[in-house]
Amino acid sequence: MFFHIVLERNMQLHPRHFGRDLREKLVSKLMKDVEGTCSGRHGFVVAITGIENVGKGLIRDGTGFVTFPVKYQCVVFRPFKGEILEAVVTMVNKMGFFAEAGPVQIFVSNHLIPDDMEFQSGDMPNYTTSDGSVKIQKESEVRLKIIGTRVDATEIFCIGTIKDDFLGVISDPGAAS
Amino acid sequence: MSVEPFNRLVKLAARAFYDDITTKGENQPKTGRSDNRGIAVVVLDALTRRQWVREEDLAKDLKLHSKQLRRTLRFFEEEKLVTRDHRRETAKGAKIYSAAIAATADGQQNGREGEEKIKLHTHSYCCLDYAQIYDVVRYRLHRMKKKLKDELENKNTVQEYICPNCGKRYTALDALRLVSPEDEYFHCESCNGELVAESDKLAAQEMGDGDDNARRRRREKLKDMLQKMEEQLKPLMDQLSRVKDLPSPEFGNLHAWELRANAAVRAANGDSSANDSSKSSQGLGFGGTPMPFVGETKVEVAFSGIEEKGEDIKSENANSPMKVLPPWMIKQGMNLTKEQRGEVKQESKMEGTSAADEYVKAYYAALLQRQREQEEAAKREQELLNTNISNGLNGTFERQVGLKSKRDENDEDENVEWEEAPPAGNTGENYKVDLNVQADASGDDDEDDIDWEEG
Ligand SMILES: [Zn+2]
Numbered sequence: 001m002f003f004h005i006v007l008e009r010n011m012q013l014h015p016r017h018f019g020r021d022l023r024e025k026l027v028s029k030l031m032k033d034v035e036g037t038c039s040g041r042h043g044f045v046v047a048i049t050g051i052e053n054v055g056k057g058l059i060r061d062g063t064g065f066v067t068f069p070v071k072y073q074c075v076v077f078r079p080f081k082g083e084i085l086e087a088v089v090t091m092v093n094k095m096g097f098f099a100e101a102g103p104v105q106i107f108v109s110n111h112l113i114p115d116d117m118e119f120q121s122g123d124m125p126n127y128t129t130s131d132g133s134v135k136i137q138k139e140s141e142v143r144l145k146i147i148g149t150r151v152d153a154t155e156i157f158c159i160g161t162i163k164d165d166f167l168g169v170i171s172d173p174g175a176a177s
Numbered sequence: 178m179s180v181e182p183f184n185r186l187v188k189l190a191a192r193a194f195y196d197d198i199t200t201k202g203e204n205q206p207k208t209g210r211s212d213n214r215g216i217a218v219v220v221l222d223a224l225t226r227r228q229w230v231r232e233e234d235l236a237k238d239l240k241l242h243s244k245q246l247r248r249t250l251r252f253f254e255e256e257k258l259v260t261r262d263h264r265r266e267t268a269k270g271a272k273i274y275s276a277a278i279a280a281t282a283d284g285q286q287n288g289r290e291g292e293e294k295i296k297l298h299t300h301s302y303c304c305l306d307y308a309q310i311y312d313v314v315r316y317r318l319h320r321m322k323k324k325l326k327d328e329l330e331n332k333n334t335v336q337e338y339i340c341p342n343c344g345k346r347y348t349a350l351d352a353l354r355l356v357s358p359e360d361e362y363f364h365c366e367s368c369n370g371e372l373v374a375e376s377d378k379l380a381a382q383e384m385g386d387g388d389d390n391a392r393r394r395r396r397e398k399l400k401d402m403l404q405k406m407e408e409q410l411k412p413l414m415d416q417l418s419r420v421k422d423l424p425s426p427e428f429g430n431l432h433a434w435e436l437r438a439n440a441a442v443r444a445a446n447g448d449s450s451a452n453d454s455s456k457s458s459q460g461l462g463f464g465g466t467p468m469p470f471v472g473e474t475k476v477e478v479a480f481s482g483i484e485e486k487g488e489d490i491k492s493e494n495a496n497s498p499m500k501v502l503p504p505w506m507i508k509q510g511m512n513l514t515k516e517q518r519g520e521v522k523q524e525s526k527m528e529g530t531s532a533a534d535e536y537v538k539a540y541y542a543a544l545l546q547r548q549r550e551q552e553e554a555a556k557r558e559q560e561l562l563n564t565n566i567s568n569g570l571n572g573t574f575e576r577q578v579g580l581k582s583k584r585d586e587n588d589e590d591e592n593v594e595w596e597e598a599p600p601a602g603n604t605g606e607n608y609k610v611d612l613n614v615q616a617d618a619s620g621d622d623d624e625d626d627i628d629w630e631e632g
Contacts, residue, residue, distance in 0.1 A: 094361035095352070095374070107352035109336040111374065121361060148335045150350040159335060159349040 001083060003076050005042065006052055009034065012065045013057075027051060030070055036103070040151040043078025044103040079104050079146050079158050086170060087160075089140040092125045099142060105157055108144060112161035114168070134169050141171040180426045182419055183307045184225040187258075189413045190314045191221040198252070213245065220249050224259065224305045228428045229435075231274060232261075232301040250303050257313045260306045262431040265297040274302070277435040280442035304434075308425040315417060318410065325403045329396065338363055342370035 009030065017025040031048050038044045052071035059066050079085065079101070087099035087106055096109040110119065110127075117127040117136065126137035136142060144160035144167055162168045195217040223239055224230070232250060236243040253259040328334070336349040345365055347355060355363035355372065363372040428434045 091356070093356065095356075095363050096349075098352070098356075105353060107349055109349045109352070109374070111336055125361065148350060157350055157353055159352070 001078060001080055002046070003043070003078065004049070004073065005076060006071055006073050007034075007042065007045075008069060008071045011068045011070050012060070013068060015064045015066070018066075023054065026054060026068060026070065030072060034072075034074070038103065038154055038156055040153050040156065043076045043156065046075040046077050046102075048072050048074045077102060077104070079106075079149055079156060081146055081149055083146045084143060084167075085146060085160070086141060086143050089136060089138055089142060092119075092127065092137055094119055094121070094125075097127070097136060099144065099160070106144060106146065106160045107158070108142075108160045108162055112147070112159075112163050114163050136169055140169055143167050143170050179423055180307075182416065182423060183311070183426055186314065186413075186416045186420055187221055187225050187305060187307075187310060189416055190258075190310065191218045193410060193413050194314075194317065195221065195256075216241070216245070217249055217252070220246065221253070221258070221305075224303070227304075228438075229262075229274075229302050229304040229431050230278075231271075232303055234278075235303070247301070250301075254303075258305065258310050259303050260309075260430075261301055261303045263299055263301045264431075265299050267297060271298075271300060273435050273439065274300075274431075276442065277438035280438035280445075302431050304428055304431070308427065311417070311420060311425055314413070318414065318417075321406060322403070325399055325406070329399050329403065337375035338372040339375050340365035340368060340370045341373055342368045346375075347372060 011026055011030055011033075013022070013026060013029070027048075030051075034045050035047060036045065050073040052073060055069035055071075057066040057068045085101040085104075085106070087101035087104075089097050089099045090105075091098040094110070096107060096113065099106045099108065113127055113136070114129075116129050117134065118130065120126050120128055124137050126135050128135045142162055144162050145164055146158045146160050148159045150157045197214050198217045199214050219239060220235075220241075223235060227235070232246060233243055235241075236246040239246065250259055250261060254261050338347045338349075338351075338355070339345070340347075343365065345367060347363070347365075352363065354366065357364045364370065365372060429437070
């Protein structure tokens with residue numbers, strides 16, 4: 001799920017950036033530092049949308065660096081248990097398959113793949129129904145439901161299922177070509 | 178007999194799901210006295226014997242504190258079993274309702290007339306929403322079953338893996354660390370052994386430790402629960418399937434219901450004096466006297482019929498832009514859509530006026546007999562409560578459909594016009610014409626009235 005929230009961060013800035021465009025430097029450094037990171041609490045920071053305010057700088061003893069508390073608005077993405085996501089399959093093996101929904105990695109184990117889909121090894125390992133009408137392989141797009149998340153300080157990993165109504169392949173790269 | 182199966186459904190559902198519901202104010206102490214379990218069932222049962230009812234009156238009937246009742250009703254509103262309506266009204270405005278309730282012959286509701294305050298009071302009304310109850314109960318059962326089955330089949334559970342060499346356990350959440358570039362299996366982090374999925378029964382038995390016993394016990398328990406659920410809720414499920422193809426009773430919204438009920442009583446009594454109160458209330462609403470809260474007058478078309486055919490919807494749509502037309506024009510238009518041209522109108526007029534009287538007599542006799550049969554049947558059923566009070570409207574209506582479907586259509590048309598016409602500001606002329614037609618055509622409704630009085 002996406003959220004638009006306000007976060008705060010203490011930014012350390014080298015004295016050489018002090019000047020007319022100090023603020024711009026601060027913002028560009030913030031973007032570089034924060035966008036694409038993941039915190040267990042808020043999820044993945046997708047993009048910074050605005051700066052709320054920049055507090056008074058504090059000179060650090062000994063180094064000359066200055067710390068600015070910056071409040072910024074950003075879009076974050078955090079997966080939740082029970083959430084339905086659409087994801088792209090990245091790897092298929094006998095144990096199940098891995099998929100990505102943006103920055104989030106999801107594993108779907110083989111017991112959460114419908115029983116009528118069988119694993120086929122080969123160049124392009126895949127799960128296929130007996131009549132061959134549905135196939136999950138690398139680059140397939142699937143809709144899945146998250147049934148568990150592991151949230152570490154800097155990482156979120158999910159496990160999902162496609163064994164439920166309206167879940168499964170939503171576009172088959174083989175069929176499109 | 179179309180309300181009765183639904184009422185039975187409500188009663189079964191009430192006992193199955195709401196038996197031990199307590200509704201308490203947050204700040205009330207938990208004492209034995211405030212334990213009001215079972216009230217929910219009582220309220221639902223009471224509602225099966227009524228249609229729209231003012232909540233104060235219901236509280237009085239049930240000897241409940243109105244606050245307590247309101248809490249229960251609010252709960253049921255959230256549970257989607259009950260529709261509620263709130264409106265600010267004068268004592269006079271409340272009379273429309275009183276007249277309507279008199280029309281359904283629930284005799285105790287007359288005590289309101291003494292109050293002649295000009296002050297506006299907010300009154301709340303409630304009514305069972307049978308169509309929705311059917312859906313809600315079905316959904317609830319579906320969810321219950323699904324939850325148990327999912328757990329039984331290990332759906333939605335995190336897969337566990339065991340290393341057969343060193344016995345180390347992993348879960349699917351570790352999957353990212355366990356994949357190996359060489360083959361298609363997961364590998365142990367410490368000994369690089371090939372991991373085995375734990376739900377594979379062999380592995381589970383091999384590792385038969387205490388943890389696993391617990392899991393097996395839990396499975397047994399789940400199975401047991403599922404079986405018990407099937408057993409104990411069987412009457413409810415049977416009732417659901419019985420009700421499945423029946424049209425669910427619709428009372429419409431409060432306003433439409435009042436109009437219909439009052440129209441019925443007027444039709445029943447013709448011009449006799451017994452009917453003064455409803456007449457005056459009608460006059461207040463529609464005779465040109467300005468209503469103080471026009472906002473409440475919803476121009477919603479409610480059909481007394483229980484079936485919702487596409488036809489009805491069409492006629493509603495066709496009507497709305499033509500409001501200013503005299504009602505008989507509208508009727509012609511509607512007949513045109515479903516039957517041939519102008520002759521139909523003539524025909525229906527004839528039937529509406531002449532056939533109705535005879536029909537009413539014959540129907541009345543038949544109904545009395547049927548009602549006796551019903552009473553006996555009800556006794557046999559050994560219900561807690563005498564439930565055939567509210568069988569009337571829809572039951573008889575369905576009958577009528579069977580007997581003479583043609584006239585039924587007309588009847589509905591009349592209803593439509595009659596409700597549509599007043600907001601359009603038609604003159605008394607049209608109004609009168611309408612009124613006659615209505616009176617004739619709704620002879621069946623007047624039977625309902627009698628039905629209730631005796632029941
Ligand atoms: Zn190992």
